[in-house]
């Protein structure tokens with residue numbers, strides 16, 4: 425369609441085909457029999473940050489396998505006491521997804537010149553675990569009293585954890601504490617305790633690992649993790665399902681209290697009564713022209729929320745060798761003597777329940793280290809990994825010539841993601857999260873009346889893992905936020921015909937409610 429033709433109009437445009445967009449689309453079809461939507465996705469496939477690929481050399485002893493480049497674990501399964509399940513676990517079971525329990529206590533520790541004492545490292549793990557229990561308790565107390573937030577580092581120190589008390593160059597050195605802390609904290613939040621919220625890390629941990637369970641199951645399914653969202657969607661009869669357009673990149677979004685105009689990079693314009701934007705926080709943070717051009721520009725309260733939350737990067741780096749030279753434990757911990765977070769966690773896929781015989785191992789880096797390696801050549805990153813593995817297992821067994829495949833996804837550089845998942849920085853008020861989700865046009869009480877609209881007349885909604893108070897970062901956040909958005913839009917389109925406020929109170933009514941010094945951090949919802 426050229427720019428002069430009449431734009432195609434839809435009641436609803438769903439922007440982005442990741443977990444959030446698919447969850448919204450599926451609920452609209454199944455619960456409301458509503459199919460008058462078009463889902464637009466820039467890549468050639470659905471799933472977003474759930475993305476799998478084939479890896480390994482088919483002619484090598486390990487062979488070729490499907491690995492997950494994005495989300496890999498169902499985090500939190502079913503609470504045996506309450507019967508409450510993670511909805512992502514329910515989706516996984518519904519499609520019979522193959523998963524295996526990740527046992528983080530099943531590891532052997534190393535440094536740059538071979539093994540470390542497992543007893544010593546386990547005792548440091550126990551100290552961290554005790555401190556984290558105290559951390560959770562103090563965060564809860566702080567929240568109940570309505571005291572302001574501080575960094576996660578504060579909570580860890582108060583809990584009795586000191587990351588740098590070790591002495592000397594032997595295995596009792598501070599670097600072991602740093603590796604243990606990185607393994608437990610950064611590997612989950614993809615940022616350091618200095619960069620993370622004390623209170624919201626505690627909430628996030630409780631909503632998943634206490635409400636559901638503390639188990640993480642690794643997905644090893646040849647169909648890929650994305651099946652949990654794509655299969656239910658494509659199983660819907662075509663007449664009940666909306667339309668999907670792949671390879672359709674949104675470049676601009678114009679919004680008003682009567683609707684939304686979306687411009688694609690091809691120049692085509694689509695119009696809609698409502699649009700649901702599910703692009704990652706990293707995409708929203710990117711300035712145009714590489715990011716989305718909003719008209720009118722995002723109001724200050726929305727821009728503040730977008731700028732304030734953090735998008736980090738978590739990078740899994742996969743290697744396949746001609747033979748397996750690492751132990752049978754699920755994990756290995758590497759404590760680098762000089763650099764915190766340098767290739768700390770190694771995970772074997774060549775183990776029962778995973779991809780036995782595959783000769784595949786992967787390691788993970790986060791945050792600035794992810795950005796750093798994304799700017800390096802593959803060969804330079806591989807050389808770093810081989811030097812670390814050489815220190816752990818001996819140079820004679822770790823040879824470049826024995827590497828049969830090597831890959832990592834550059835999530836930070838990718839303009840469609842700009843990182844892997846969001847995190848809550850210290851001291852950021854929960855009302856800001858409501859503002860991240862709040863529709864446009866809209867205004868926030870106390871934040872400049874008239875800055876772009878009337879409360880409750882929003883047409884452009886925002887949802888994604890980053891808008892979830894309970895589960896930011898996790899797939900369950902994306903899933904539940906997609907469902908919430910679907911319910912709000914269905915109310916407007918099917919029942920209240922676009923009346924002001926039809927998105928419902930949970931969607932807009934609390935914008936910045938609770939803002940102000942001394943007010944409680946506990947949400948009233």
Ligand SMILES: Cc1cc2nc3c(=O)[nH]c(=O)nc-3n(C[C@H](O)[C@H](O)[C@H](O)COP(=O)(O)OP(=O)(O)OC[C@H]3O[C@@H](n4cnc5c(N)ncnc54)[C@H](O)[C@@H]3O)c2cc1C
Pocket residue numbers: 439440441442443444445464465466467471472473474493494495496497498499672673674675702703704707716738739740835839840841843844845887888889890897898899900901902
């Ligand atoms: C490496 C990695 C590891 C992770 N590990 C886990 C884990 O183990 N467990 C867990 O629960 N979660 C994990 N996560 C987080 C989880 O993947 C996300 O929370 C979730 O997939 C986000 O879904 P979403 O729909 O909100 O966003 P996305 O999946 O990002 O969906 C948004 C979609 O919008 C598309 N898009 C972006 N810009 C445009 C544009 N301009 N035009 C059109 N389309 C566009 C994108 O291509 C994408 O498909 C991980 C993520 C990564 C990347």
